[in-house]
Amino acid sequence: MSHKKKLRSQEWFGGNDKMGFVHRSWLRNQGYPDDYFRGRPVIGICNTWSELTPCNGHLRDIAEVVKKGVLEAGGVPFEFPVMSLGETIMRPTTMLFRNLASMDVEESIRANPLDGIILLTGCDKTTPSLIMGACSVDLPTLVVPGGPMLNGKFRGGEIGSGSFNWQIKAKKDTEEFTDEDFLEAEICAARSAGHCNTMGTASTMATMAETLGLTLPGASSIPAVDARKKAMAQLSGRRIVEMVKNDLKLSDILVREAFENAIVVNAAVGGSTNFIIHLQAIAGRMGVPLELEDFDRIGRHVPLLVNLMPSGKYLMEDYFYAGGLGVVMNELGDLLHGQLMTANGRHLADNYVNARCYNREVIVSRDQPLNPAAGIxxxxxxxxxxxxxxxxxxxxxxxxxxxxxxxxxxxxxxxxxxxxxxxxxxxxxxxxxxxxxxxxxxxxxxxxxxxxxxxxxxxxxxxxxxxxxxxxxxxxxxxxxxxxxxxxxxxxxxxxxxxxxxxxxxxxxxxxxxxxxxxxxxxxxxxxxxxxDPMATRGYVRIYLDHVEQADRGADLDVLVGKSGAKVDRDLH
Structure with a gap:
């Protein structure tokens, strides 16, 4: 997959004509030097940072670190915002807007002079929506997960962000928790930047992205505030430039067997049921056949190996210290398609040969599973x-x-x-x-x-x-x-x-x-x-109601299923 063709960005920047002048000259008002426009790979950093999405509130800082890596590798970074979906804030539900955000991502990528893409993700729907949108364009793409927050600490014990929410009514009714008790728990539950620290949907989506081969190895479980998160972001910035040079696209990575791997791993880590609806939507964007029955057939006899809330006892910080996803990959062994290409240019199995488990309470061995059959x-x-x-x-x-x-x-x-x-x-x-x-x-x-x-x-x-x-x-x-x-x-x-x-x-x-x-x-x-009666008669919600598919098909919009590739339409200026 050596890169021979002209960079896509040169369709904008390479011409010595009126439109080449326009495309370059307006960007120069930011102070960019001439070599930014003369054949260096242009990397779009797709950022879901928002002050209304607390799980992604640190991604502005992460973007700057990614840019450093892009520049070190000889690329040119351009950060751009897309719709951010804050699970804990938005009404009526972020799922209503997942497909809209994916359209924002797709069209932002397609319409701009970009050769490769970094996706900055975190909160639940930000990961699938960004991947879905990027799949529909099919450029070299790398995911940088924002990472989980640190363990919540409450009165000498651990408190998981999210899981405690579902106990509130019962605690008020049966344990006589007062308003003061809940205020203290509220303050203790989310004590650092990052997304939910359980194996909830956010962690499940990060795990999914790494298993599919869309992150650098080990990226999915690093806590948001761990210094290694920034190191991984910088390395990702370097790697995406190499992916562009080698023309390593999403379609080279997201083959049918990669989706099968994701189903196996999701069962082993006790991942969210939302995994099904998002993985199906991603497969639909790639044109990869994936039926609801596949999730049961492939995952049914996979053992549960990770002891995390809500299926277990521990939290994501403990999982990272125990060795993270690499340990799970090694335990699963022959249940995975290990020879698939991943974003770092190596086969999946080769990425984790050195992974070691440091806490068998958190990640158990395959011959002593927490549950012998844990698939959804x-x-x-x-x-x-x-x-x-x-x-x-x-x-x-x-x-x-x-x-x-x-x-x-x-x-x-x-x-x-x-x-x-x-x-x-x-x-x-x-x-x-x-x-x-x-x-x-x-x-x-x-x-x-x-x-x-x-x-x-x-x-x-x-x-x-x-x-x-x-x-x-x-x-x-x-x-x-x-x-x-x-x-x-x-x-x-x-x-x-x-x-x-x-x-x-x-x-x-x-x-x-x-x-x-x-x-x-x-x-x-x-x-x-x-x-x-229909819930809406105008705007995006009306479009959504007219075109959304049912849950067993991934709840994508029917007009978005199937990838179309990164085309550059004729410039009409």
Whole structure:
């Protein structure tokens, strides 16, 4: 893959004509020397820094370090902003805007004189959205993850960012936590720059990027404030210049086997269920066939090797000190396609031959796994004709085979209004069913699937129940929660027809989710069902509603599926 062709940036800067004059002269107002425009590789640094995205708040500093590496390698760095998705701040959900951010990335790259791309990522959706957008252009591209924050410290113990959130209601109800207690925990939970320090979606996405071969080895788990993060960023700046010279593009790395590797590793680290919906969207942008069933078939018998919240005990800082992803890669061994090309120009397996484990409490050996089969399970049945998912490693074992009466909430508003009513007809064996939170329903498919249990049951000591919805849940969450039910209720999937008292059977071992209502009764209910009014009539949300695919296809916009490559359209000035 030696680089013979003219640099893409020279389509802008190389001409001694009117437009060459325009493209160069306006940039000179920043004080750039002439050799910036005379054949040096131009590297775009795609930055999701924003003060409204706290997980990415340090990326302005990281960008400067990347620039240093680019310059050292003979490239020219140009930083540019794209839409930043702050998981903890944005409403109604960042998932509504993942595809919009990917469009921002794609068109920003395509429209500008860039030869290679550095993606600065961190918070949950910033990683997949940037990769999706870059895939649609297919230039040499390298991901620099922002890294997790340090462990939270609370009253002599560890507190995981995100996972503690899901305990707040129960702690108030059963442990008599006061407002002062929660203020102290709030201050202790996020004590440094970086994204969530659990194996939530942000860490899962960083792990995914490294496993796919899109980062330098070891980049995914370095804490945001560790000096080694800056060193890795500088080395990434150097490496992207070499990738341009060798014309090592995303399509050379993101082959089908790379996606299979990502599925295996996600199971081994106890990664987020959101992994499925994002990896499918990335595969769709590359034109790589990837079905929902592949996640179960490939990951089903992969052992859980990483003891991190929410599936375990420890946090990302501990994982890094224990040896990080390289140890996991070596343990998995023959379960991976080790001969795939990665961004550093070496094969995947060769990148981790020197990895060593320094804490077997955090990363266990393959012959002594925490769970012998930890992959995300894909369910089928009349309640989810196109599939649903559940994360066994975060669920209660005794509920993995369960039959109970449905308690139905038609929307999040309905849930909030009634869940704590003293006379709500619900017990520990009931199945909570939440509708209207799928891709079109909310809209945007929010992380609400792991809804809190009713207060009257938590006071009785109930800690988990089967919950079913067409929404998602945070990667930091846990529980026996069935997610991504497809087709969603808002477009008339069977979930829309469930009524209070209906019997629902969950059998994870058999990969089955069944509504025990006759076909005749369901047909009668369907005849009386009416689709809700669209959630928007204008703007991006209307476009989203018109074009978003269902969860089992990755919830991308149908018009964005499939890559088109980095074209330079005719200059019409």
């Amino acid at each position: 399970a894909v369910l089928k049945g009349n309640l989810c004709e196109n599939g649903a998912v559940i994360k066994p490693s975060a669920a209660t074992p005794k509920l993995m085979q369960h039959r109970g009466k449905a308690v139905v909430f038609e929307s999040m508003e309905d849930y909030h209004a009634r869940i704590d009513e003293p006379d709500l007809d619900i017990d520990a064996d009931s199945v909570i069913v939440l509708k209207g939170v799928g891709p079109k329903g909310y809209p945007g498919m929010p992380e609400v699937g792991n809804v809190d249990l009713p207060r009257k049951l938590t006071l009785q000591g109930v800690k988990d129940m089967v919950r079913i919805s067409d929404g998602r849940m945070s990667g930091t969450a846990y529980g026996t929660v069935v997610l991504h039910v497809s087709p969603e209720s808002t477009i008339g999937g069977t979930l829309a027809l469930v009524q209070d008292g209906d019997e629902i059977e969950l059998d994870v071992e058999r990969r089955m989710l069944q509504l025990h209502v006759s076909d005749e009764e369901l047909a009668a209910r369907r005849a009386n069902w009416q689709a809700p």
